[in-house]
Amino acid sequence: xxxxxxxxxxxxxxxxxxxxxxxxxxxxxxxxxxxxxxxxxxxxxxxxxxxxxxxxxxxxxxxxxxxxxxx
Amino acid sequence: xxxxxxxxxxxxxxxxxxxxxxxxxxxxxxxxxxxxxxxxxxxxxxxxxxxxxxxxxxxxxxxxxxxxxxxxxxxxxxxxxxxxxxxxxxxxxxxxxxxxxxxxxxxxxxxxxxxxxxxxxxxxxxxxxxxxxxxxxxxxxxxxxxxxxxxxxxxxxxxxxxxxxxxxxxxxxxxxxxxxxxxxxxxxxxxxxxxxxxxxxxxxxxxxxxxxxxxxxxxxxxxxxxxxxxxxxxxxxxxxxxxxxxxxxxxxxxxxxxxxxxxxxxxxxxxxxxxxxxxxxxxxxxxxxxxxxxxxxxxxxxxxxxxxxxxxxxxxxxxxxxxxxxxxxxxxxxxxxxxxxxxxxxxxxxxxxxxxxxxxxxxxxxxxxxxxxxxxxxxxxxxxxxxxxxxxxxxxxxxxxxxxxxxxxxxxxxxxxxxxxxxxxxxxxxxxxxxxxxxxxxxxxxxxxxxxxxxxxxxxxxxxxxxxxxxxxxxxxxxx
Numbered sequence: 001x002x003x004x005x006x007x008x009x010x011x012x013x014x015x016x017x018x019x020x021x022x023x024x025x026x027x028x029x030x031x032x033x034x035x036x037x038x039x040x041x042x043x044x045x046x047x048x049x050x051x052x053x054x055x056x057x058x059x060x061x062x063x064x065x066x067x068x069x070x071x
Numbered sequence: 072x073x074x075x076x077x078x079x080x081x082x083x084x085x086x087x088x089x090x091x092x093x094x095x096x097x098x099x100x101x102x103x104x105x106x107x108x109x110x111x112x113x114x115x116x117x118x119x120x121x122x123x124x125x126x127x128x129x130x131x132x133x134x135x136x137x138x139x140x141x142x143x144x145x146x147x148x149x150x151x152x153x154x155x156x157x158x159x160x161x162x163x164x165x166x167x168x169x170x171x172x173x174x175x176x177x178x179x180x181x182x183x184x185x186x187x188x189x190x191x192x193x194x195x196x197x198x199x200x201x202x203x204x205x206x207x208x209x210x211x212x213x214x215x216x217x218x219x220x221x222x223x224x225x226x227x228x229x230x231x232x233x234x235x236x237x238x239x240x241x242x243x244x245x246x247x248x249x250x251x252x253x254x255x256x257x258x259x260x261x262x263x264x265x266x267x268x269x270x271x272x273x274x275x276x277x278x279x280x281x282x283x284x285x286x287x288x289x290x291x292x293x294x295x296x297x298x299x300x301x302x303x304x305x306x307x308x309x310x311x312x313x314x315x316x317x318x319x320x321x322x323x324x325x326x327x328x329x330x331x332x333x334x335x336x337x338x339x340x341x342x343x344x345x346x347x348x349x350x351x352x353x354x355x356x357x358x359x360x361x362x363x364x365x366x367x368x369x370x371x372x373x374x375x376x377x378x379x380x381x382x383x384x385x386x387x388x389x390x391x392x393x394x395x396x397x398x399x400x401x402x403x404x405x406x407x408x409x410x411x412x413x414x415x416x417x418x419x420x421x422x423x424x425x426x427x428x429x430x431x432x433x434x435x436x437x438x439x440x441x442x443x444x445x446x447x448x449x450x451x452x453x454x455x456x457x458x459x460x461x462x463x464x465x466x467x468x469x470x471x472x473x474x475x476x477x478x479x480x481x482x483x484x485x486x487x488x489x490x491x492x493x494x495x496x497x498x499x500x501x502x503x504x505x506x507x508x509x510x511x512x513x514x515x516x517x518x519x520x521x522x523x524x525x526x527x528x529x530x531x532x533x534x535x536x537x538x539x540x541x542x543x544x545x546x547x548x549x550x551x
Contacts, residue, residue, distance in 0.1 A: 010419070011419055014418065014419050015415070015418065015419075018418075019396060019400070019418050020400050021396060021399045021400045021403065021415075021418060022399075022400075022403050023415060024403065024406075024408065024411045024412065024415070025411070025412045025415050026471075029412070029471060029474075030412075030415050030416050030419070033416045033474060034416050034419055034420060036381070037381055037384055037385050037388070037416065037420060037424070038420065038421065038424055040377075040378060040381035040382075041381060041382060041385050041424045041427050041428055041431075042424060042427070044378050044381075044382070044427075044431065045424075045427035045428075045430070045431055048431060048434060049427060049430050049431070053430045053433075053434075054430070055285075055426075055429040055430060055432070057430075057432075057433035058271075058429070058432040058433045058436065058491065059271075059272060059315070059317065060433070061433040061436050061437055061516075062270060062271065062272065062317065062436070062491055062516040062517070063317060063319060063516070063517075065436075065437070065440050065515055065516050066319060066515065066516050066517040066518075067448070067514055067515035067516065067517055067518030067520075067521055069322075069327070069331045069518055069520045069521035069524075070319065070320060070322055070517040070518065070519070070520060071320065071322075
């Protein structure tokens with residue numbers, strides 16, 4: 001079974017068993033979108049995430065790099 | 072007085088404010104004219120969900136009474152505005168463009184509306200939007216489509232569709248939109264207007280229905296950079312009701328228009344993707360104008376543009392699925408096909424991908440600022456890489472098309488939502504169809520003062536000025 005077919009089957013199962021939400025989309029189309037997004041983020045994150053990272057770092061970074069025109 | 076007020080409707084917000092200030096026009100006369108204009112353009116555009124005439128006139132009368140007593144609240148005193156129907160109003164329903172929601176009246180005013188009211192603005196009503204603030208076209212099966220003010224056969228842009236069209240037709244002087252991946256910038260651009268997606272956390276979202284709380288930003292759409300500056304100044308700042316707001320100074324954006332652009336280093340963000348020749352030509356003209364005004368304009372590359380798009384998409388889809396999951400289970404049939412299809416993948420993305428996207432955000436932002444913006448204060452790039460499509464071309468309800476249409480229209484906007492950076496979109500010319508072309512000005516965090524000042528100078532250089540009667544809608548009405 002190809003990866004796309006396995007992922008489409010997983011979508012059908014997950015929609016029903018995990019979420020109890022009726023699907024209104026073709027499983028293959030959802031699977032294709034999932035594969036694309038998952039691959040992009042997984043490959044980007046690999047080796048980039050450290051033990052001390054946390055989502056709150058983002059707001060701190062915005063403030064740290066504020067444009068001087070705001071002062 | 073009625074004709075005079077009609078003419079005032081075609082001015083900028085700043086010019087109208089001056090006329091209210093010196094007593095040349097009352098807020099009531101202006102609000103009555105705005106209500107007439109809103110009703111007149113509604114059949115062609117569908118920009119309004121509800122025109123709150125009685126409420127608006129009561130507010131206008133109160134502002135006129137204050138003026139007679141010598142009290143003026145500022146440049147928004149007595150100015151008619153209207154806002155996307157995702158901002159909660161006490162005593163009014165907020166349907167978010169959806170059949171899933173109901174007519175239950177709101178119990179509070181969104182912080183943004185409270186601040187605009189305190190600044191003296193008049194609220195003319197609730198504006199059209201894509202269902203559940205999701206979609207770049209203004210198409211909405213529950214409400215009917217919102218149509219572009221320049222050509223009703225073309226999309227208005229979304230999801231803040233009504234916000235742009237109401238301003239472009241001259242019904243109101245400004246409107247609030249919300250932007251998760253381009254939803255303020257796209258309709259502003261497609262209707263020849265200025266729009267601001269502020270820095271994430273610059274403006275409170277308390278009382279604003281979310282698409283994705285980690286990305287959502289509320290910002291103004293208006294006719295000039297100065298009008299946007301006035302509106303942003305009224306709404307920006309920390310808010311105890313929204314813990315994500317940034318505790319940073321709020322400058323007087325309008326006052327800074329004259330000075331904040333000084334010394335700005337401008338560069339063009341090289342777009343490696345497909346770009347329509349009309350859009351490329353418009354950006355080339357803007358680049359030349361920027362070089363005249365600010366000196367040499369170099370090229371900057373951002374190899375992670377597509378990655379930032381995917382990261383923003385993951386956050387948006389997962390947070391939307393979290394918000395809508397229960398409704399999808401109970402009332403899924405009430406969603407449009409497009410919104411349902413775009414939300415479903417968020418149910419299945421691994422939690423690890425979502426958290427990775429959140430954890431990468433600070434790193435990607437720091438890298439973008441250190442590399443792409445190392446020696447630039449403002450980056451220029453198109454708001455959309457393609458001309459404003461027709462409503463048929465961009466029909467997101469047509470089978471299997473929603474992902475491609477959204478990806479094409481938001482390709483250059485969503486990455487900067489992920490990075491949380493401030494962006495101003497400004498009109499820079501017309502495409503081969505006579506439709507507006509917009510450009511994004513991307514800045515450093517909290518750089519809105521600089522961006523608005525640069526946009527103000529560039530608008531003069533490219534010769535752009537607002538003219539609502541150029542719109543097909545108003546022109547047709549005048550002819551009739």
